Amino acid sequence: MDSKQHTELDTVIVGGGQAGLALGYWLVREGREFVILDENARAGDAWRGRWDSLRLFTPAKYDGLPGRPFPGDRLAFPTKDQLADYLEDYVRHFDLPFVSSVHVEDIQAEGEGFAVRAGDRTWHTRNVVIATGGHRLPKQPAFADELDPRILQLHSQDYRNPGQLRDGTVLVVGLGNSGAEIALDVVRSHSTVLSGKPSGEMPMKHGRTAARFALPVVKFLGVHVLTLNTPIGRKAAPGFKSMAAPLIRTKTKDLAAAGVQMVSRLAGVSEGLPVLEAGTRVEAANVIWCTGYHEDYSWVKLPVFDLEGEPVQRRGVAGDVPGVYFIGQEFLFAAASATLPGVCRDARYLARRLAADRRPVPGSRRAKDTRLPMSR
Numbered sequence: 001m002d003s004k005q006h007t008e009l010d011t012v013i014v015g016g017g018q019a020g021l022a023l024g025y026w027l028v029r030e031g032r033e034f035v036i037l038d039e040n041a042r043a044g045d046a047w048r049g050r051w052d053s054l055r056l057f058t059p060a061k062y063d064g065l066p067g068r069p070f071p072g073d074r075l076a077f078p079t080k081d082q083l084a085d086y087l088e089d090y091v092r093h094f095d096l097p098f099v100s101s102v103h104v105e106d107i108q109a110e111g112e113g114f115a116v117r118a119g120d121r122t123w124h125t126r127n128v129v130i131a132t133g134g135h136r137l138p139k140q141p142a143f144a145d146e147l148d149p150r151i152l153q154l155h156s157q158d159y160r161n162p163g164q165l166r167d168g169t170v171l172v173v174g175l176g177n178s179g180a181e182i183a184l185d186v187v188r189s190h191s192t193v194l195s196g197k198p199s200g201e202m203p204m205k206h207g208r209t210a211a212r213f214a215l216p217v218v219k220f221l222g223v224h225v226l227t228l229n230t231p232i233g234r235k236a237a238p239g240f241k242s243m244a245a246p247l248i249r250t251k252t253k254d255l256a257a258a259g260v261q262m263v264s265r266l267a268g269v270s271e272g273l274p275v276l277e278a279g280t281r282v283e284a285a286n287v288i289w290c291t292g293y294h295e296d297y298s299w300v301k302l303p304v305f306d307l308e309g310e311p312v313q314r315r316g317v318a319g320d321v322p323g324v325y326f327i328g329q330e331f332l333f334a335a336a337s338a339t340l341p342g343v344c345r346d347a348r349y350l351a352r353r354l355a356a357d358r359r360p361v362p363g364s365r366r367a368k369d370t371r372l373p374m375s376r
Contacts, residue, residue, distance in 0.1 A: 009033055011354060012116045012123050014104050015131030017046055018065060019328030019343045021087060023129060024096045025066045026351030035123065037102040037116070043091045044084030052161045053185050054080040057177075057248045059211035062219060062341050065090055066348070075211045108301045113323065127354060129325040130300065130311075137296055140173075140289040141266070147287065148272030156182060156290045162189040168285025169193060171274055173266050179290035180250040183260045186288070193261045193282055195274075200246035222336030223345060228315070229333075237331045244292075316350050322357070325350055 011027060013020045016038030027034050040046060056063060061074035063083065068090055070078065078086075091098045102118045107128055109115075116123040138155040147153065152166050156178045162185065172183040175196030183194045204214045226240075227233040255262060264277040273281045297309055304318040305311055311318065311326050315333045318324035327346050328338060336342030 008113075009035060009123060009125045011127040011129060012037060012114070012125040013129045013131050014107070014116065015328065016040070016043055016091075016098055016100075017131065017328065018087060018340055019347065020129070020131035021090055021096060021098075022065045022344050022347035023131065023327055023350055024098075025094060026347055027354065028094065028096070030351050030355045032351075032354065035097045035099050037099050037104055037118070037123070039101065039103040041101050042084075042088055043098055043100070044087035047080045047084040047087070049157075050080050051156070051159050051182060051185065054181070055249075056080070056083060057206070058219075058340060059208075059215065061211070062215070065340070066344055068093060075208045077211075104299065106299050106301050109321075114302075127323045127325065127357075129327060129350070131327050136293040138289070139291050139294050141291070143269045144287075144289070146269040146272070147274065151272070151284060152286045154286070154288050156288060157293075159288055162186050165190060165286045169283060170286040170288060171195060171266075171282050171284035172288045172290055173274075174290035174292070175247075175252075175262070176244040176290060176292070177248055177250070179288075180247055180252075180255060182288055182290060183255060184250050184258055187255075187258050187260050190286070191261075192259070193263055193284065194255060195263050195266045195276065195282075197265065198247050198252065199244045201251050202246055202248050206249040219336065219341055222339070223334055223341055226335035227333055228331075233334065236335065240335055241330050315353075316346060317353055325354070 010032045011034035013023060013034060013036045016036045020036050020038070021043070024034065024036050055077045057077070059075050060070040060072055060078055063078055064070040070086055102121070104116055104118050107114055107116050110124065113124060113126045114128045116125060116128060138157055140155060144153060154164065159182055165186070168190070170186045170190045170192045172179050172186065172192060172194045173196065175194060175198045179194060179196060183192050186192050204210050225233065226236055228237060252262065263280070266274055267277045268275050270281055274284055274287065275281050297305055297311070302321055302324060304313070304321050304324050311329065312320060313326050313332070316326045318326065326332060327350055328343055330338045332338070333346055334342055337346055
């Protein structure tokens with residue numbers, strides 16, 4: 001696809017994760033001329049780079065993208081590497097126009113379209129779809145810099161396994177799902193202290209029984225009920241975006257049973273050591289920050305954001321700048337919009353909007369491609 005980097009395209013999708021690939025599937029069927037740009041060397045690498053023991057919360061029956069069910073046991077919960085391999089196979093199976101190792105530096109308006117630039121390469125396009133979110137920048141408190149330099153500090157995005165850690169106590173900061181699962185991973189080899197308070201816990205036990213009976217209800221609510229088209233969805237959306245998700249698989253009782261010491265929130269640093277709200281210092285040799293991310297859209301040089309830097313859009317369509325679209329963000333349209341089931345529905349909608357807003361490029365190879373099944 002490098003030969004297309006300086007040519008006029010119908011659509012450029014920035015981001016080759018599950019959102020970008022699902023949209024790509026539908027754009028092929030709509031006869032669009034497009035490319036998917038991804039900063040990783042291989043499709044699925046964003047998942048491969050997460051911690052080794054990570055498993056999905058959704059069962060395999062909900063983890064497939066359009067046109068290709070996830071293989072294997074439908075009630076099993078795939079590992080992050082299994083999902084990564086599935087995404088790579090998805091690109092290969094449908095021959096999607098996936099361009100790897102492309103770090104997009106800016107998107108600017110250009111005539112009636114847009115210029116997408118990455119180093120010395122430029123793609124000119126009529127439409128651009130931002131399927132990455134913003135650049136995800138790790139969040140951690142400012143006082144982290146005051147910790148004793150002998151304490152090893154990792155953000156959850158850099159944690160892979162306990163082999164990275166120094167001997168001694170591990171302090172995990174943040175009791176969301178990442179913090180709970182990483183603490184459970186670490187406690188097998190290190191004395192582990194977990195700081196924070198969960199926003200809640202799913203009432204059912206996570207596992208195959210939940211996958212059979214409870215998770216279908218959760219999926220239905222997240223995809224069809226809690227949406228911006230319903231009063232309850234519009235009321236829930238602001239809090240849903242700002243609050244941490246409830247603990248899903250690893251609950252506080254599981255942590256306690258495994259020997260994780262749960263303590264109050266972190267308040268600061270004293271004499272180089274982390275200090276809790278209660279005033280107690282933690283003699284930690286390692287700190288893992290499970291404190292989330294903030295998104296930076298400064299690379300998108302288009303007037304499609306509010307004063308807080310959030311995209312102004314409706315179901316992924318930026319109304320103020322025709323030709324700009326978003327997919328994969330939290331509560332883009334529904335509570336499940338950032339999950340695999342929600343992404344699939346949002347991708348189908350955006351493909352239809354693109355087809356309605358713009359005609360396909362006449363005579364393109366993709367417009368004539370008939371390799372995908374056309375059944376609905």
